[in-house]
Amino acid sequence: MSLSTPPKASFLASLMDFPRNVWKSIFRNPLPSNDLERSATSFTNFFLHIHPVKVHKNSLRPLYTFGLGLISFFLFVILIVTGILLMFYYVPATSQAYDRMLDLRGSVAFGTLLRNMHRWGAHGMVAIVFLHLCRVFLTGSYKKPREFNWVVGVILFLLTLFMSFTGYLLPWDQLAFWAITVGTAIAGYAPVVGKDIQFLLMGGTSVGQEALLRFYVLHVAVLPAVLTLMIAIHFWRIRKDGGLSRPEDADPVISLEAMPTVKASVLEPKKTYGLQGLVRGPLTKVGEIPDNTVFSWPNLFLAELFTFVVTLSAILVVSLLFNAPLEEPVNALHPPNPAKAPWYFLGLQEMVSYSAFWGGIGVPTIFVLLLLGAPYLDRGPGGVGKWFSRDRLLANTIFITFVVANIIFVIIGTFFRGANWAFVTPW
Amino acid sequence: MAVNLKRTSAEDSEGGRTSRRRMLGWLTGAGLAGSAGLSAVSNFVFIKPRATYGQPQRFSVGKPEDFPSGTRAILAPRGICIVREGSKLAAISITCTHLGCTVGAADTGFACPCHGSRFDQDGNVTGGPAPRPLPWFQVTLAPNGEIEVDKDIEIAPGSYLTI
Numbered sequence: 046m047s048l049s050t051p052p053k054a055s056f057l058a059s060l061m062d063f064p065r066n067v068w069k070s071i072f073r074n075p076l077p078s079n080d081l082e083r084s085a086t087s088f089t090n091f092f093l094h095i096h097p098v099k100v101h102k103n104s105l106r107p108l109y110t111f112g113l114g115l116i117s118f119f120l121f122v123i124l125i126v127t128g129i130l131l132m133f134y135y136v137p138a139t140s141q142a143y144d145r146m147l148d149l150r151g152s153v154a155f156g157t158l159l160r161n162m163h164r165w166g167a168h169g170m171v172a173i174v175f176l177h178l179c180r181v182f183l184t185g186s187y188k189k190p191r192e193f194n195w196v197v198g199v200i201l202f203l204l205t206l207f208m209s210f211t212g213y214l215l216p217w218d219q220l221a222f223w224a225i226t227v228g229t230a231i232a233g234y235a236p237v238v239g240k241d242i243q244f245l246l247m248g249g250t251s252v253g254q255e256a257l258l259r260f261y262v263l264h265v266a267v268l269p270a271v272l273t274l275m276i277a278i279h280f281w282r283i284r285k286d287g288g289l290s291r292p293e294d295a296d297p298v299i300s301l302e303a304m305p306t307v308k309a310s311v312l313e314p315k316k317t318y319g320l321q322g323l324v325r326g327p328l329t330k331v332g333e334i335p336d337n338t339v340f341s342w343p344n345l346f347l348a349e350l351f352t353f354v355v356t357l358s359a360i361l362v363v364s365l366l367f368n369a370p371l372e373e374p375v376n377a378l379h380p381p382n383p384a385k386a387p388w389y390f391l392g393l394q395e396m397v398s399y400s401a402f403w404g405g406i407g408v409p410t411i412f413v414l415l416l417l418g419a420p421y422l423d424r425g426p427g428g429v430g431k432w433f434s435r436d437r438l439l440a441n442t443i444f445i446t447f448v449v450a451n452i453i454f455v456i457i458g459t460f461f462r463g464a465n466w467a468f469v470t471p472w
Numbered sequence: 473m474a475v476n477l478k479r480t481s482a483e484d485s486e487g488g489r490t491s492r493r494r495m496l497g498w499l500t501g502a503g504l505a506g507s508a509g510l511s512a513v514s515n516f517v518f519i520k521p522r523a524t525y526g527q528p529q530r531f532s533v534g535k536p537e538d539f540p541s542g543t544r545a546i547l548a549p550r551g552i553c554i555v556r557e558g559s560k561l562a563a564i565s566i567t568c569t570h571l572g573c574t575v576g577a578a579d580t581g582f583a584c585p586c587h588g589s590r591f592d593q594d595g596n597v598t599g600g601p602a603p604r605p606l607p608w609f610q611v612t613l614a615p616n617g618e619i620e621v622d623k624d625i626e627i628a629p630g631s632y633l634t635i
Binding site for chain 2: 223226227229230231241244245248249250251253254255259377378379380381382383384394397398399400401404405462464465466467
């Protein structure tokens with residue numbers, strides 16, 4: 046160590062180095078060129094440190110996950126951004142809401158594009174979140190130790206549906222009004238608390254100003270906050286449960302010869318455990334044991350960037366090509382005929398046309414309870430990490446039956462129902 | 473925080489300190505849980521409106537002469553259909569008993585555009601998912617000679633006001 050004082054940096058030199066020093070103070074590491082720097086980049090960057098430094102090759106197989114969870118998250122981000130922008134022009138009042146929709150279409154710069162992105166993003170999120178749920182189920186990924194994260198995921202799916210439900214009252218057009226009239230009436234069929242829930246949701250006995258304000262608050266404040274919290278828990282638990290699910294044979298079998306043998310007497314009874322001892326998942330492997338992981342930088346991050354670009358591009362293209370529908374302003378006296386919900390609720394509407402209780406409350410509740418209970422009812426260890434595993438034939442068959450039944454109901458509701466909900470043929 | 477999670481059998485048998493500590497812990501927990509429950513309930517009390525805005529449930533619809541015999545007049549803003557046959561007069565709800573859509577007049581009575589419920593001229597269910605017939609509301613003749621409908625009072629279908 047030198048005792049002489051370091052040379053004073055000249056002010057000019059500081060100025061010259063200004064941009065570089067600012068950059069280095071923010072991004073502590075240079076672009077990584079070796080494994081140590083790759084690790085450092087992952088865990089010193091706020092946005093990257095929720096990722097593991099190394100990720101299993103199986104998690105990066107596009108045909109295993111199809112990136113559906115990530116796409117759901119990116120759609121959520123797009124919806125937050127476009128939603129906040131739309132809030133600058135929207136007023137949740139029955140006297141203004143519809144006019145504000147027309148303003149967005151007619152006089153606000155990029156208003157139509159933003160509304161289209163928000164609408165198609167919402168449709169996309171419902172679809173992709175559902176497909177993500179299907180992926181996780183059909184690969185048996187809800188099994189131990191991921192039971193609770195599956196439960197969080199099911200709640201996220203329900204929150205997504207509730208987000209879209211509260212969102213479509215806001216334009217205050219005919220679809221909005223009658224869908225919410227019907228939707229809140231379905232809630233009224235729930236046993237014991239149904240009528241109270243209906244009253245609390247609408248803030249009165251019919252859909253009006255109070256209901257519009259309540260749905261607005263739920264849509265822009267309450268549900269996004271809950272959804273964000275649940276997403277954080279969902280992501281955190283992915284790490285704590287040892288990353289994405291994978292088949293047992295994806296991890297190398299450690300032969301007994303390779304294991305260092307430790308005599309029992311060597312183990313000290315008062316051993317203290319570091320944080321490493323508490324972290325579940327693949328152990329840090331040192332030395333000769335084959336390793337199926339790769340560094341997150343660049344393998345995982347490039348895949349994520351690619352997914353984001355594809356998601357955003359898809360939403361942009363759809364939004365430039367197709368305008369979000371806006372029906373006639375609310376006419377509380379005359380429902381449109383037929384009055385149809387958006388496609389993803391048409392299966393529900395078709396079931397409701399047979400029986401309000403069973404279609405709107407009974408069957409959906411049974412389906413949700415089965416979903417929530419799946420990891421606790423299906424305890425067999427086999428078939429994790431494989432699509433359509435033979436070990437899980439029964440569970441997959443039940444699940445696919447429900448899904449196909451719902452798709453059939455959606456198709457009937459979309460194409461085979463005409464005026465007064467009478468059965469018609471589309472040709 | 474020095475929380476002693478290990479209890480020895482000696483302490484248990486000793487009673488005294490340990491049971492007091494457990495009691496205090498239990499009371500603290502119950503107090504916190506109770507406060508949380510109360511706050512949750514008061515939130516529901518807050519968001520449940522005490523006063524609601526809406527149309528009056530009891531209103532006048534006009535003189536009997538406005539509805540000559542054979543009339544089936546749908547008063548959409550009021551949510552009722554006034555039926556007059558001879559000297560008999562009644563008010564039938566046009567809010568579908570299924571999920572609250574407004575039913576329209578059809579050849580055979582009423583039909584709902586939302587989920588296909590169908591009703592006959594008297595509001596009885598003839599098809600579709602509606603669980604109940606359309607309710608009939610109390611109709612009275614006010615002292616000023618106008619017909620008054622009270623939507624808060626449902627009467628048995630088929631009971632007419634004779635004028």
